Amino acid sequence: MVKVAILGAAGGIGQSISLILKKHPLVDELALYDIVNAPGVATDLSHINTKAKVTGYNGVKELDAALTGADIVVVPAGVPRKPGMTRDDLFKINAGIVKGLATAIAKNCPKAFSCIISNPVNSTVPICAEVYKTYGCYNPKKLFGVTTLDVVRANTFVSECKGLDVSKTDITVIGGHSGTTIIPLLSQIPGVNFTESQIKSLTQHIQFGGDEVVKAKNGKGSATLSMAYAGALFVDKLLNAIVLNKTVTACSYVESPIAKADGIRFFSSALKIDKNGIVEYVPLGKLSEFEQNLYNECIPQLKVNIEKGVNFVAQSKL
Numbered sequence: 001m002v003k004v005a006i007l008g009a010a011g012g013i014g015q016s017i018s019l020i021l022k023k024h025p026l027v028d029e030l031a032l033y034d035i036v037n038a039p040g041v042a043t044d045l046s047h048i049n050t051k052a053k054v055t056g057y058n059g060v061k062e063l064d065a066a067l068t069g070a071d072i073v074v075v076p077a078g079v080p081r082k083p084g085m086t087r088d089d090l091f092k093i094n095a096g097i098v099k100g101l102a103t104a105i106a107k108n109c110p111k112a113f114s115c116i117i118s119n120p121v122n123s124t125v126p127i128c129a130e131v132y133k134t135y136g137c138y139n140p141k142k143l144f145g146v147t148t149l150d151v152v153r154a155n156t157f158v159s160e161c162k163g164l165d166v167s168k169t170d171i172t173v174i175g176g177h178s179g180t181t182i183i184p185l186l187s188q189i190p191g192v193n194f195t196e197s198q199i200k201s202l203t204q205h206i207q208f209g210g211d212e213v214v215k216a217k218n219g220k221g222s223a224t225l226s227m228a229y230a231g232a233l234f235v236d237k238l239l240n241a242i243v244l245n246k247t248v249t250a251c252s253y254v255e256s257p258i259a260k261a262d263g264i265r266f267f268s269s270a271l272k273i274d275k276n277g278i279v280e281y282v283p284l285g286k287l288s289e290f291e292q293n294l295y296n297e298c299i300p301q302l303k304v305n306i307e308k309g310v311n312f313v314a315q316s317k318l
């Protein structure tokens with residue numbers, strides 16, 4: 001019996017990812033939690049004739065019940081950006097929301113896989129790690145910042161530009177999940193050559209794809225549908241690992257040895273994951289000079305974002 005809990009399930013991402021996961025053959029129970037409208041979304045989805053049983057939980061009094069027995073917890077709770085904002089501007093509100101939800105996860109399903117979507121991911125993942133540590137249940141192999149949308153964008157934009165079969169394109173994206181911390185490794189796509197200007201424009205498009213959606217939605221939020229698709233892709237990989245005992249490969253922002261030499265505790269890279277969590281941090285391989293410069297630029301930004309998350313939890317303990 002596999003239970004997936006979605007925290008923030010009545011939101012733009014929450015509703016769409018719940019719809020996709022309701023159709024997933026490996027999900028037995030889908031627990032939908034939000035501070036508003038969760039029962040409505042759950043009742044609506046529960047009429048769909050697929051296997052997963054859908055349950056709705058509204059408000060903090062019902063949070064423990066939503067999480068009890070969960071194998072995978074997906075967290076898209078919190079506010080999205082408006083035009084002119086950075087993801088870091090969301091920290092003020094979302095840090096507290098994520099800290100509260102991480103506390104509930106630690107108490108109710110400490111062995112679950114956590115998939116953190118709420119921004120700023122570069123800081124919300126360290127927040128979860130620090131909360132889990134406080135409760136003595138931190139397993140760095142099972143805490144993931146969801147960066148799949150960066151990979152989805154890279155696959156789409158590069159395939160369109162080079163005429164590739166998008167269904168066979170799988171680009172590695174490393175670093176973090178904000179602007180110039182997002183580093184697509186275009187030099188590692190087998191058999192594809194780019195001009196210098198293509199590399200620059202594709203990289204910029206991938207790094208600022210989120211801003212493009214925020215601008216187009218014009219005050220009505222950020223990416224929801226493409227994010228739900230990307231989040232469901234990531235959860236599908238975890239389900240294959242947990243239920244079908246497969247070892248899967250995915251990029252995600254996790255506590256990692258990859259950039260440790262540069263003083264960075266959390267970093268996104270390709271990972272191999274099985275039913276117990278991460279089993280391998282795939283080495284970055286050779287970076288082009290352009291990618292190495294992006295990496296050098298990313299490190300100090302990530303450092304600030306990570307410290308901000310860690311300090312937030314430390315200070316709230318005082």
Ligand SMILES: NC(=O)c1ccc[n+]([C@@H]2O[C@H](COP(=O)([O-])OP(=O)(O)OC[C@H]3O[C@@H](n4cnc5c(N)ncnc54)[C@H](O)[C@@H]3O)[C@@H](O)[C@H]2O)c1
Binds near residue numbers: 007079221222
């Ligand atoms: N990781 C990524 O690639 C990625 C992509 C897109 C969006 N995001 C982020 O995902 C988050 C959600 O975006 P959205 O567009 O779905 O926003 P939304 O406003 O549509 O939905 C957010 C939901 O969270 C709920 N919520 C607020 N506080 C909560 C709490 N304490 N407990 C449970 N639920 C709570 C709200 O009621 C709402 O239903 C934002 O922070 C956004 O920046 C991340």
Ligand SMILES: O=C(O)C[C@H](O)C(=O)O
Binds near residue numbers: 119
């Ligand atoms: O851009 C945002 O604020 C949402 C998300 O992180 C994205 O990449 O679309």
